[in-house]
Amino acid sequence: MQRKTSSSAIGGPKKHIPGPTNLNSFVKLMILHLCRKVLFIDTSVKIGVYFVGIFLGSIICDLFPLPRSYFSNSKNFINVFFVKLGWGWTLLILSIHIIMTTFTITCGDWSKVKRHLGRLVVGTFVWYFWTTLFEYIEHQTGVCSDRDFDNKKTCYRSGHIWLGFDISGHCFLLVHNLLLISEEVKVLKNWDKIPELIEQDEHDGILHLTEKELSQLQISYRNLTPFIRVMMVVLTIFTWIWELMLVSTTLYFHNMIQKVTAVLIAIVNWFLVYQVLYPSKNSSWIPQSPGVGGIRYQKTFMKRQYTR
Numbered sequence: 030m031q032r033k034t035s036s037s038a039i040g041g042p043k044k045h046i047p048g049p050t051n052l053n054s055f056v057k058l059m060i061l062h063l064c065r066k067v068l069f070i071d072t073s074v075k076i077g078v079y080f081v082g083i084f085l086g087s088i089i090c091d092l093f094p095l096p097r098s099y100f101s102n103s104k105n106f107i108n109v110f111f112v113k114l115g116w117g118w119t120l121l122i123l124s125i126h127i128i129m130t131t132f133t134i135t136c137g138d139w140s141k142v143k144r145h146l147g148r149l150v151v152g153t154f155v156w157y158f159w160t161t162l163f164e165y166i167e168h169q170t171g172v173c174s175d176r177d178f179d180n181k182k183t184c185y186r187s188g189h190i191w192l193g194f195d196i197s198g199h200c201f202l203l204v205h206n207l208l209l210i211s212e213e214v215k216v217l218k219n220w221d222k223i224p225e226l227i228e229q230d231e232h233d234g235i236l237h238l239t240e241k242e243l244s245q246l247q248i249s250y251r252n253l254t255p256f257i258r259v260m261m262v263v264l265t266i267f268t269w270i271w272e273l274m275l276v277s278t279t280l281y282f283h284n285m286i287q288k289v290t291a292v293l294i295a296i297v298n299w300f301l302v303y304q305v306l307y308p309s310k311n312s313s314w315i316p317q318s319p320g321v322g323g324i325r326y327q328k329t330f331m332k333r334q335y336t337r
Contacts, residue, residue: 061258064265069218072211076296079204079275083292086276087285100277112199112274116156119206120149122267123213126260130216133223133249134323136242141323147316148307152209155298160198163291167193197283201291203275208299210264216320217261219327223250226326246324
């Protein structure tokens with residue numbers, strides 16, 4: 030049953046009257062503006078910066094080793110508490126982000142929310158597969174500094190060094206995290222246009238929503254947007270942390286070949302998943318791209334299109 034055109038908004042008056050400007054509001058706007066500047070940098074630009082930075086930085090540091098610092102110690106707090114648990118942190122914050130944003134734009138359709146969460150299942154598989162393979166390659170190509178040991182674990186436990194091709198799991202994980210965040214936050218571009226879209230829909234029904242769907246959209250947007258904005262700040266903070274530790278890894282750990290190999294693998298996986306798999310729409314079980322499957326408020330906003 031289609032919603033009948035109504036002259037009154039379910040969630041309140043049609044036109045938003047801005048409240049008084051104060052220092053608190055100004056600070057919030059500035060923080061959100063900064064978050065947008067960080068999060069909405071084009072993914073391809075980030076890829077270029079990460080690759081060139083790691084490539085050149087690694088060459089320079091291989092030729093001219095830097096003096097030791099807080100970040101050269103692998104047991105520093107950020108490395109132990111954040112990077113070693115890096116995929117867990119990214120999985121947690123992106124799960125919350127995807128649930129809230131997708132629940133809003135799909136008008137509370139949990140089947141679509143679950144399908145979007147499938148991107149994190151794919152991301153988890155990519156992370157586990159490659160980090161496991163890196164360990165296997167290092168073991169198969171290496172030898173212990175003490176020839177009496179032929180196993181990596183026993184070699185390390187005995188206080189020796191395992192010499193193998195150690196592809197940088199840290200570089201892979203950090204770039205993997207950063208590219209996923211960069212793609213997933215695209216759903217927030219033009220998020221503030223949703224109220225305008227709702228207002229237009231109340232005039233001419235451009236979205237073809239039922240009354241229940243429109244009501245759910247209004248309620249979800251109003252109730253979840255403050256939390257979504259908090260998550261923008263959290264995602265920005267983690268983006269900075271991952272980038273800081275990517276610089277640290279570039280400067281102090283692994284050699285150039287090991288780091289560049291890891292970054293290339295992360296980039297290729299990003300391309301295959303976000304540029305090939307998700308947009309393909311070949312099967313109903315393949316996760317959709319961020320923002321697809323709900324109201325259209327991004328580039329097609331002015332065209333007034335809707336995807337059911």
